[in-house]
Amino acid sequence: MLREFTRTNLDTYWRETAHALAAMPGEAAREQSCSWCVLGVARLDHLLVTGEMTTKSRAGRWGLGHYPVRFHQVLREALRLREHPAAPSSYDDPARRGRDVAAFTAHVVTTGAG
Template sequence: MDVPTRDELPDVVRDVCGSHLALLDERLPGLLHGLHLHGSIGFDGEFHGGSDIDFVAVTTRRPTEADVEVLREVHGELARRWPEPDYDGFYVLESDLAGAPGDVPEGPGVLHQWFDVGTHCDLKEITWRELRDHGITLRGKHIRDIAIASDDTALHDSTRENLDTFWRSQLEAMEHHPREASLPQAAEWGALGAPRLVHLLVTGQPTSKSRAGRWAREAYPHHREIVEEGLRVRERPDDPSTYATDPGRRRRDLIAFMTEVIADGVALTEPAER
């Protein structure tokens, strides 16, 4: 599984990140120490329409209040220039990466074009592991030369907890919002996202959304159609859907699949042997 180089990244990824770097150099010279990407793109460069760009910016100091206001302007400018794809990430010190994600102080970050100061949702064990093993360096010290803490037990426990809390709550929400749960985008999100976590619990290895779908297609053959639908939406959105005339069946199949996958993941109480 190859991590792409900067030159192998899709044009839009290089363009958005390049604009981010240029704006920081212009408006906050000396703040940025490094810029790195994580997420599905670190797995053979997987990036499709609708994919996000997930970044971690390493700074030379904790941003001051004045820095934060300039960062807010920078990300506002990026959102105007690039309404798509979402450019999500946060700012930390290199020393933060050597410790547990939960110990990182509140700091600036952006999610779905919303800039804020607080605890970013990607400050978690899986981000640290993706950075360590599949991170892409765009500027600064190479990610493989940075000390990044990663603990198999902590990663397993946090992944299992995520399934048992966030993903269960989302499943319940889908029951109460049938229209949204019937959309093709819901199939991509749920039929690939939930098994992505279970794949990690079973194998001990993170993976991309598409690879998780291909794994789930074999691991759950009785749910193959809804997994194929998730892969179709992500990779081949112009192809016809087998659910085109019955989106309600897509919702029912998705809920049934996610219910089983989440239960299987939560039942895995011990980390996988690597």
């Protein structure tokens, strides 16, 4: 039942969110969007892959070993924002962070275990 709900959530709410992030790059570039979206979809995918519920932070760290290297910077950024928000960002360009947030969210929705 939980897996079915999670798959449906990825395919509805998060698919719509992925489309919105692509259409609104300014929103995707926000720190809150990075943390919420990147760790949110990673957490759902973690559940589908492993069968275990976890925290957003643990899902982000898990994602560093699960997702392609091209997404590691945005995963680390989301973890930084959640755990150490005062630490400096690894992104010099917020627009690039926004593109990475949108791309990662779309990747998980499209190719995740759901």
